[in-house]
Amino acid sequence: xxxxxxxxxxxxxxxxxxxxxxxxxxxxxxxxxxxxxxxxxxxxxxxxxxxxxxxxxxxxxxxxxxxxxxxxxxxxxxxxxxxxxxxxxxxxxxxxxxxxxxxxxxxxxxxxxxxxxxxxxxxxxxxxxxxxxxxxxxxxxxxxxxxxxxxxxxxxxxxxxxxxxxxxxxxxxxxxxxxxxxxxxxxxxxxxxxxxxxxxxxxxxxxxxxxxxxxxxxxxxxxxxxxxxxxxxxxxxxxxxxxxxxxxxxxxxxxxxxxxxxxxxxxxxxxxxxxxxxxxxxxxxxxxxxxxxxxxxxxxxxxxxxxxxxxxxxxxxxxxxxxxxxxxxxxxxxxxxxxxxxxxxxxxxxxxxxxxxxxxxxxxxxxxxxxxxxxxxxxxxxxxxxxxxxxxxxxxxxxxxxxxxxxxxxxxxxxxxxxxxx
Ligand code: NAP
Numbered sequence: 001x002x003x004x005x006x007x008x009x010x011x012x013x014x015x016x017x018x019x020x021x022x023x024x025x026x027x028x029x030x031x032x033x034x035x036x037x038x039x040x041x042x043x044x045x046x047x048x049x050x051x052x053x054x055x056x057x058x059x060x061x062x063x064x065x066x067x068x069x070x071x072x073x074x075x076x077x078x079x080x081x082x083x084x085x086x087x088x089x090x091x092x093x094x095x096x097x098x099x100x101x102x103x104x105x106x107x108x109x110x111x112x113x114x115x116x117x118x119x120x121x122x123x124x125x126x127x128x129x130x131x132x133x134x135x136x137x138x139x140x141x142x143x144x145x146x147x148x149x150x151x152x153x154x155x156x157x158x159x160x161x162x163x164x165x166x167x168x169x170x171x172x173x174x175x176x177x178x179x180x181x182x183x184x185x186x187x188x189x190x191x192x193x194x195x196x197x198x199x200x201x202x203x204x205x206x207x208x209x210x211x212x213x214x215x216x217x218x219x220x221x222x223x224x225x226x227x228x229x230x231x232x233x234x235x236x237x238x239x240x241x242x243x244x245x246x247x248x249x250x251x252x253x254x255x256x257x258x259x260x261x262x263x264x265x266x267x268x269x270x271x272x273x274x275x276x277x278x279x280x281x282x283x284x285x286x287x288x289x290x291x292x293x294x295x296x297x298x299x300x301x302x303x304x305x306x307x308x309x310x311x312x313x314x315x316x317x318x319x320x321x322x323x324x325x326x327x328x329x330x331x332x333x334x335x336x337x338x339x340x341x342x343x344x345x346x347x348x349x350x351x352x353x354x355x356x357x358x359x360x361x362x363x364x365x366x367x368x369x370x371x372x373x374x375x376x377x378x379x380x381x382x383x384x385x386x387x388x389x390x391x392x393x394x395x396x397x398x399x400x401x402x403x404x405x406x407x408x409x410x411x412x413x414x415x416x417x418x419x420x421x422x
Contacts, residue, residue, distance in 0.1 A: 002043060003231060004028040006035055006057075007050035012170060012196065014248060015048065018221055021244040022228040022236060036060060039077070039084065046231035047077045048224070051166075054117045061086040071120045076227040087230055090121045093223030096241070098129070101214055103160070103189055105129035111158040112136045113178065114165035115146055118193055122162055149178060156183050161206075163192040168200035173320060173344050177202040187211050195220050197320075197344035198252055204343055217252070221245040250415045254318070256326045256342050258333055258386055259351035260379055261366050262358045264400035265327040268351070271404050272411075278325040281318055283311060283332065290314075299367040308335060315341045330378070331368070333385040343389070347414060349407070350390035355379045357396070 003026050005015045010029040019027035032038050035053045039060040049057050054073045058064070061074065062083040068074045074086035098105065110131050112119050115138040126134045135155050136146045147154060161184070168175050177200075181187070190206035195217035203213040221244050225236040255272060257265035266282055273280045287310050288294055298307045311332055318326060319341035326346070332338055342348060355375045369375050387393065392414070394407055 001026050001045050002028070003046045004030045004044065005048045005050060006030045006032060006038060006053060008033065008052055010050070013050075014196075014220075014252070015224060017251070018224045018244060018248060019228060021247065022225060022240070024228060024231070042079060042082065042084065045079055046227070048227055049075050049077065051117075057086065060084065067091045067121075067124060071117075071124045073117045073121050075223065076230055078230050087227075088121055089223040089226035089230070090118065090219070091125055092226040093219035093221075094122060094125050096222035096238075097191075097214065097216075097219040098125075100218060101189075101212075105131050105160075107132045108160055109133040109155075109158045109186075110135075110160045110162065111155050113161065113163045114138055115140075115142060116164060118164040122164055122193075152179050157186055158184065159186050160189045160191065161187055163190075163194065163200070163202050166194065168192075168197070168202055169194045170196040170320060173197050173200070174316075174341070175201065177205050181205050181209055181211070184209075189214065192216060193219065196252065198249070199343055199345075201340070204340060217249060218245050221248055246415045250323075252322045252345060253415075254322065254324045254326055254342075254346045255411065256328060256346040256348045257351055258328050258348060258389065259330070260353060260355065260358060260375070260382070261330045261363055261369065262361065263351040263353035264396055264403070265351060267400050268404065268407060269325040269327040271401075272325045272408075275408070278323050279321075280327070281324050282327045283314055283318075284327075284329045286314060287311065287329075295365060296367045304367075311335070312338050318342075319344050319346070321345070330366075330382070333382055333389060339385075339389050347391050347411070348389050349392045349394055349411075350386040351396055351400075352386070352393055353396040353400075 003024055005013055008031060010031045013029055016027050016029060035056055039057060054075055057074050063085045065087040068086045068088040071088050073088050076087040076089045078085045105126055106129060108131050110126055112122050112134060115136045119136055123134055137149060137155060138146055141148060167178055190203055190211045191214045192200050192203050193216040194200050195215050198215055203215060207213050222241055225241045229235055255278065257268055259265055269280050269282065272278050284295055291298055311329055312335060315338045322345055359372050359375060363369050363375065368378060392410060396403060
């Protein structure tokens with residue numbers, strides 16, 4: 001029995017893990033430059049298809065499901081009686097995502113960014129859900145109803161924006177979003193079909209404007225569940241989809257501790273590593289290892305700016321990884337570009353410890369803290385920043401170790417409850 005994913009470059013796909021979680025141990029990656037030959041051989045039972053072949057595969061199929069036919073996009077192929085049947089389970093994945101978030105599409109003006117294969121699927125779905133108006137904005141319009149980015153003013157009254165372009169997708173996480181969201185005052189939801197990183201710059205821009213943000217991970221898991229149903233003529237209950245989503249989200253998230261020196265960042269990182277196997281990244285220790293100097297020595301010999309540059313370069317690498325626990329240097333929060341990198345895959349926890357508590361023990365090896373007043377000054381400068389970037393604020397009131405069960409519970413609750421949210 002051969003099942004798997006057909007596409008061009010699949011190195012970072014999480015589909016095998018997702019299908020395994022639904023019970024398919026035979027699911028493999030099939031990267032190819034020649035999808036036609038692969039399909040002609042018919043040496044498989046079921047396939048998923050991804051970029052750039054969702055339309056390429058159409059001529060090789062014997063039968064198309066009505067949605068695949070309408071959207072000209074096939075992401076699931078099932079072989080039955082030696083005939084190839086094509087389906088579009090992205091449509092089902094999107095439908096489950098929208099229902100999960102209880103987003104009412106009916107009567108809404110919705111902006112689709114991009115006009116490729118996924119945009120076709122999204123527009124079929126929005127039509128079926130009776131959106132009042134759907135506009136596509138793109139680089140190369142294919143008909144009069146599609147707008148170019150220079151015509152953005154015409155759609156500023158839209159209520160939901162759905163990104164179907166790869167702008168901001170791994171490995172180009174740092175790509176700027178395509179347009180300023182400042183004047184889109186009616187927008188309630190920003191949906192990005194991208195799921196790696198978990199929070200693209202599009203979603204982060206939207207979040208800072210108070211817009212509800214949703215990434216594509218739940219859609220990915222839900223479309224895989226529907227494909228699994230078609231492969232095995234079975235049904236996958238919604239609570240199973242949600243459980244697989246939670247676990248996939250956990251595996252893709254970095255837990256990032258921010259806060260003043262000696263607030264417990266390294267301790268909690270080690271405890272999470274010991275219990276859950278997340279890889280530890282202690283940014284100060286890594287920079288010391290990389291440079292062969294202590295942090296006070298770096299400050300003395302090369303200055304604070306050099307140290308901050310090293311922090312930024314390290315954050316750039318770490319931010320593209322998954323399932324790490326990161327203990328950050330206390331001053332990283334002062335660099336907005338660096339914190340944005342951390343936000344891409346990070347769940348950021350501010351360990352809020354009172355400076356008076358910190359000063360009960362000697363504070364060593366900190367070039368910016370030479371006397372107690374220095375810590376109070378840093379605390380008042382940085383507190384608003386810690387609060388700004390935190391996804392969770394955790395007050396440390398007792399021996400840090402005693403708080404661990406509570407922190408662990410809240411982190412687990414985040415993955416269990418947050419479900420489809422980004
Ligand atoms: P596609 O057919 O290649 O279409 C990509 C679209 O993005 C095209 O309109 C393309 O415009 C546009 N685009 C690419 N780069 C751009 C840029 N720098 N600026 C502006 N527009 C740009 O790809 P697709 O199959 O629709 O997939 C698109 C995205 O959706 C991918 O990120 C994919 O991972 C995601 N997706 C996610 C799920 C999920 O389950 N979460 C499912 C399906 C797709 P041009 O024609 O001008 O290049």
